[in-house]
Amino acid sequence: MRRRHKMLGFAFSLLFLASCERAQQYPAAGAKPAPVEPPKANVEELSARLSWIAPDERRDLPLHFVADTSAEWAQLPAFWTHYPPIRPYLAQGPLTDVAALVLANEHVAIKVKVPRGLPDPTPNFPPSNLPTYGKWRLGKELFHNRLLRAGGEQLSCASCHVPEAGFTNDSNRRAGGKYNTLSLVNVVYNRGQFWDGRVHTLEETLVRTLADERNLTDAESRAQALQHHVWGGFVRELVDLKDPDLNLRFDLVFGVPQPTQDTVAQALATYLRTILSGDSLYDRADQLRRDQKALTLSAEHFRDLVKDDKTAEFLLDGLKGKPTREALPALLVNGYVLFQGKARCAKCHTGPLFTDHDYYNVGYAGDEGQPTDKETGRAAQVPIGLKEARLIGAFRTPTLRNLARTAPYYHDGSQRALGNVVEFYDERVQPTRHLAKALQDGDREQRLRLSQYEKNALVVFLRALEGQALDPMVTRK
Ligand code: HEC
Ligand code: HEC
Structure with a gap:
């Protein structure tokens, strides 16, 4: 009986393995990484094929x-890799096959290769929602499900967080x-969510209280959706599908x-945590610097x-x-030096994600025409007494x-180009009463x-922070 259980469990994990999209095997030691292979099986068939499995399996x-700080990183041939390798075992005799696989089964995992330059996101996963393939797959599907009500409209997450457009859109204010x-790229590293940090975890960005699930009129649901990012009734509709x-x-x-608020939020958050983009020009240059054990970045x-x-x-x-192409290496390094020094950007945009995760009033008048000295932004979300x-008037x-694909910029989306942003910091910071200290040291x-x-150097440096295109496994519907 025990043996049967093991075999069934083993068959099931094989199914999971076979159903992963564009999966890669670890290459044998010393071998060249395997070329990228087309998908072996369609995940859409997964649930049909799972139907014969007993529930306890x-x-x-x-x-x-x-x-990239781990020695294992360089061995991973693709964004998504099965561990351990099973093919070398399968080449052996049938008995050893099974023995090896049952053994390996205990440690089976999918390894996600975090793009170069990004830190290890593992500490950011809440212990109550550790990432698994099953959650990820469900989350990705829910992300594209048009069951979110905003007035008369039915939207999906992807209607606003458009995968081809850096997981954002430019029309929410209109x-x-x-x-x-907000773009969803690299959200796993957030310490608070939304422009004003009003919720803590990614799980809470979707569903926060049971009250969010009550029946709303069209006008109420539109206001909740557009003003508060609350998608009332979403989970109820999923349950009502009786799928x-x-x-x-x-x-x-x-x-x-059946779906519950908690599990829907967990699945979606798991998917969001794999939307990763790094390996920018800056990351590659910095890698070279480290390889050469140089202390500072140079044009070289x-x-x-x-x-x-x-x-x-670009x-x-x-x-x-x-400026000419020949000027680029010098522009890049000058942009970097300005960013760290005279232009004082790195006082707030610091660390590998170029943010300190804090909130500031940047003396920004925005499209309301008034510098924000009212109790808006972060202050409105902090409890009385704190x-x-x-x-x-501070935002995250x-x-x-x-940034190349996520224009417009700022919490109100009123800056359309990076050149405008740099000009803002250069000459339009308003001396509001609550202006961030870091911005008070100009004239x-x-x-x-x-x-x-x-100014050009700063813009070019910001462009050099553009990551590689996201893995199609993550962006594809
Ligand atoms: C109508 C457009 C729209 C839809 C649909 C939408 N969002 Fe958003 N999303 C936004 C806007 C606008 C913000 C910024 C809101 C804020 O800061 O208050 C945002 C912010 C977020 C954030 C916070 C990101 C950060 O860096 O803090 C997450 C996470 C998120 N959305 C996930 C989702 C998910 C998951 C869905 C689907 C269930 C979804 N969104 C549906 C417009 C939308
Ligand atoms: C005092 C901290 C601080 C300093 C210094 C600072 N920033 Fe910012 N930056 C912010 C905050 C906060 C926001 C969001 C403000 C808002 O939306 O109201 C922001 C927004 C931005 C944005 C828009 C990003 C987006 O996705 O919308 C860019 C680009 C930017 N800053 C670049 C720079 C550059 C370049 C410098 C140096 C010239 C700089 N920042 C200096 C805190 C700072």
């Missing part, structure tokens, strides 16, 4: 994240929303007979990286005074990775008096 695969849509396939998968993954570290036409065009696009004056320091009017060359 659940077996999900944990996701392990491997950052539609009557309170804030500019046996979906219910079975919730059962297998979470052990609940960038030189070979900006040689191809596409990269050069970096130079639309700059005033049309409010600090510096949080009045956003990451500066992957009396907070002006930095940057030259055109310096």
Whole structure:
């Protein structure tokens, strides 16, 4: 009986393995990494194929994240890799096959190769929601499900967080929303969620209380959706679908007979935590610097990286005074030096994600035309008795990775280009009463008096923080 159990469990994990999209095997020691292979089996068939499995034979695969600081990182051939390798075992005789697989089964996992330059996200996973393949797959499906009500409209997460557009869109304010849509790229590293940090975990960004699930009128649901990011009735609608396939998968993954607020939030959050983009030009240059054990970045570290036409065009696009391609390595390194020093950007945009995760009033008038000295932004979300004056009109320091596709910028989406943002810091910071200390060290009017060359250098440096395209496994519907 025990043996039968083991064999069934083993068969089930094989199914999971076979059903992963574009999965890769660890290469044998010393071998070249295997080429990227097309998907072996369609995950859409998964639930149908699972239907014969007895309920107590659940077996999900944990996701392990491997950052570039780990020795294992270089061995991983792709974003998504099965561990341990099974193919070498299968080449042997049938008996040893099975023995090896049953053994390996105890340690089976999917390894996620965290893009270069990004820290290990593992400490950011709440112990109550450790990532697994089953949760991830459900989360990805829910992300594209058009069951979110905003007035008369039926939306999916992807309607606003458009995967092809950096998981954001540019129209939320025009539609009557309170804030500019945040990108979901690298959200696993957030310490608080939303522009004003009003919730703590990614699980809470979707469903927060049972009251969120009550019946709403069209006008109420639209206001809740656009003003508060509350999607009332979503979970109820999922339950009402009475979809046996979906219910079975919730059962297998979470052990609940149908979707619940908690499990839907956990699945979605698991998916969001795999939306990772790094390995930017800056990360590669910094890697070279470390390889050479140099203390500071120099133009040399960038030189070979900006040689191809596409990269050069992307970096130079639309700059005033049309700097030449030959000027790029120097522009990049000067941008970096300005960012860290004179332009004082790194006082807040610091660390590998270029944010200190804090909240500041940046003296920004925004599209309301008034500097924000009212109790808006972070201050409105802090409980009475804990409010600090510096949080009045303060918003979260956003990451500066992957800005090329996430325009417009700022909490109200009122800046359309990176050049505008740099000009804002150069000469339009308003001396509001609650202006961040870090921004008070310009001249009396907070002006930095940057030259055109310096402004270009900053823009080029910001563009060099653009990560590689996301893995299609994550972006594809
Ligand atoms: C109508 C457009 C819209 C839809 C639909 C939508 N969002 Fe959002 N999302 C936004 C906006 C706008 C923000 C910023 C809101 C804020 O800061 O208050 C945001 C913020 C977030 C954040 C916070 C990111 C951060 O860095 O703090 C997460 C996570 C998120 N959304 C996930 C989702 C998920 C999951 C779904 C689907 C269940 C979804 N969103 C559906 C517009 C939308
Ligand atoms: C006092 C801390 C602080 C300093 C210094 C600072 N920033 Fe910011 N930055 C922020 C905050 C906070 C926001 C969001 C403000 C808002 O939306 O109201 C922001 C927004 C941005 C954005 C928009 C990103 C997006 O996704 O919308 C960019 C780009 C940016 N900063 C670049 C820079 C550069 C370049 C410098 C140096 C010239 C700089 N910042 C200096 C805190 C700072």
